[in-house]
Amino acid sequence: MLNKKQIRFCLDKMAEMFPEAKGELNHSNPFELVIAVLLSAQCTDKLVNKVTEKLFKKYKTPEDYLAVSLEELQDDIKSIGLYRNKAKNIRKLCQVLVDKYEGEVPRTKEELMTLAGVGRKTANVVASIAFNEPAIAVDTHVERVSKRLGICRWKDSVMEVEETLMKKVPREEWSITHHRMIFFGRYHCKARNPNCPECPLLEICREGQKRMKTRG
DNA sequence: AACTCGGGGCA
DNA sequence: TGCCCAGAGTT
Known part of the structure; x- marks a missing residue:
């Protein structure tokens, strides 16, 4: 499993890749x-x-x-x-x-x-x-990305993914975590065809290294 | 856990 | 054309 520092590294890289992922604050209320x-x-x-x-x-x-x-x-x-x-x-x-x-x-x-x-x-x-309440939203993208990177286990339920993220991501980042991982999952770490060769997280990604190896 | 809803986007 | 998509509700 990735530690807090490695997860921080991942989230920072995602923010660099998709600077438009600043949270769904475009909705005024x-x-x-x-x-x-x-x-x-x-x-x-x-x-x-x-x-x-x-x-x-x-x-x-x-x-x-x-x-x-x-x-x-x-x-x-x-x-x-x-x-x-x-x-x-x-x-x-x-x-x-x-x-x-x-x-x-x-x-x-x-x-x-x-x-x-x-x-x-x-x-x-x-x-x-x-409302900045204590919660991290986990959808299909967040779940897939978390499991591929090794933030959580493959067999974890959605609730377990949530708990792991809340345990390992600093509280002040909870509200933004969902959106960062959404963009990364939707446009880069896709369900079908993830772009591992050009991924800045490849060096610490469990699934990415496996895929690069089996590809030859 | 498996199934259904559903029009638009994209290959 | 066929397949998939920022899920939720029911069985």
Whole structure:
């Protein structure tokens, strides 16, 4: 397993490779972040950005989403996959925000996970990035990168990956860790065809060295 | 743990 | 054309 210093090295290199990965702070408020991350499930970030750009001009508050019909909301996000379920979840979620939280987004991941369409990953993103709560979001990219590099074990569950990262990454870096590893995983350490030969982390990457060796 | 939802992007 | 994608919910 990599130690704290090696993990710090990895995160610094990722930041150099993708300087645009400064956290999802382009969303001006927690509410928009919840909607954006909910919509992003099984979609690429570019497509989501294209939709939210228009969406957030029309809808500012939970009440705004509840003021239109389900069909109208579905139509507004129609270019995104799974749009029917996502539109329904947004309405349910907004109704709960209005009824239980006075129109505000709750801070803790436990409360966030009770919202429709918000699972463990989305809850952790919102909690850590919007509220700086103690959490690190682990999605498929973060999980794969963590396992390849040797930050955690191959057989670890998502929760175990989370725990390991929180144990070995300095607290002040938790909110940014997710986004750094996302970019690195999405554009460099890809699921299918990772670019090991040009990887600045090759010297300490368990999986990378294995792949370079078997390639010949 | 396996399955389903789903339109757009990309090879 | 076919395959994959910043997951969540159900069984």
